[in-house]
Amino acid sequence: MKxxxxxxxxxxxxxxxxxxxxxxxxxxxxxxxIVLVHGYFADGSGWQAVSKIxxxxxxxxxxxxxxxxxxxxxxxxxxxxxxxxxxxxILVGHSYGGAVVTEAGNDDKVAGLxxxxxxxxxxxxxxxxxxxxxxxxxxxxxxxxxxHLYIDQANFHEDFAADLPAAETRFMAISQVTPAAQSxxxxxxxxxxxxxxxxxxxxxxxxxxxxxxxxxxxxxxxxKTVEIDSSHVAYMSHPAExxxxxxxxxxxxxxx
Numbered sequence: 098m099k100x101x102x103x104x105x106x107x108x109x110x111x112x113x114x115x116x117x118x119x120x121x122x123x124x125x126x127x128x129x130x131i132v133l134v135h136g137y138f139a140d141g142s143g144w145q146a147v148s149k150i151x152x153x154x155x156x157x158x159x160x161x162x163x164x165x166x167x168x169x170x171x172x173x174x175x176x177x178x179x180x181x182x183x184x185x186x187i188l189v190g191h192s193y194g195g196a197v198v199t200e201a202g203n204d205d206k207v208a209g210l211x212x213x214x215x216x217x218x219x220x221x222x223x224x225x226x227x228x229x230x231x232x233x234x235x236x237x238x239x240x241x242x243x244x245h246l247y248i249d250q251a252n253f254h255e256d257f258a259a260d261l262p263a264a265e266t267r268f269m270a271i272s273q274v275t276p277a278a279q280s281x282x283x284x285x286x287x288x289x290x291x292x293x294x295x296x297x298x299x300x301x302x303x304x305x306x307x308x309x310x311x312x313x314x315x316x317x318x319x320x321k322t323v324e325i326d327s328s329h330v331a332y333m334s335h336p337a338e339x340x341x342x343x344x345x346x347x348x349x350x351x352x353x
Contacts, residue, residue, distance in 0.1 A: 136192025146336035165276035168283035202289030209350030217314035231310035
């Protein structure tokens with residue numbers, strides 16, 4: 098017959114094993130929350146096609162509408178949405194949104210990062226600094242007198258969204274968001290991709306970010322990368338391929 102002390106130790110061992118197994122199961126479960134972050138000159142509505150695919154496949158999708166008034170405001174808007182989720186999230190950024198998710202991705206509730214034709218700065222680095230190293234093909238980005246940016250409407254289709262219908266890009270051009278120019282030069286305080294897994298899309302026909310710069314950033318970060326023959330708005334023109342990569346990130350980020 099076992100002594101009471103032996104029974105207590107056995108019970109404690111079983112409890113520890115069950116707790117550990119439960120923790121492992123929680124970690125191993127696929128991530129079900131996806132948070133999507135847009136970039137300059139666009140808004141969250143551009144994610145509609147990707148969002149529909151993800152929702153159909155059982156994911157809970159949230160779309161951040163950054164004010165684009167400052168880098169700090171955009172990070173705060175993103176963090177607010179991350180913290181509202183009911184568990185861990187995959188954080189996805191397009192273009193300038195890549196810088197935003199690189200900062201906001203340090204949130205404990207972020208399990209992994211996906212970059213879609215996006216800036217992927219390192220700690221102490223800004224998108225502006227990266228762009229100077231490898232400039233894009235476009236020369237159509239202009240500044241307003243009060244320090245905001247826009248794309249010349251005459252070049253919007255060719256330089257931003259050449260693989261979308263012209264009628265669609267005409268509306269995008271006249272409704273474009275004009276971000277605060279200073280947000281482009283703010284350095285990252287800590288690059289989340291240094292401590293969290295990342296995935297990336299390189300848009301090989303991108304004229305807004307140099308595709309070679311995209312390759313450099315994804316290779317430096319060790320991101321699992323796919324290349325798509327796409328304009329800058331790969332998430333709009335190739336939503337199925339982008340959603341597939343996001344779902345891959347969700348499945349793999351839930352593993353040990």
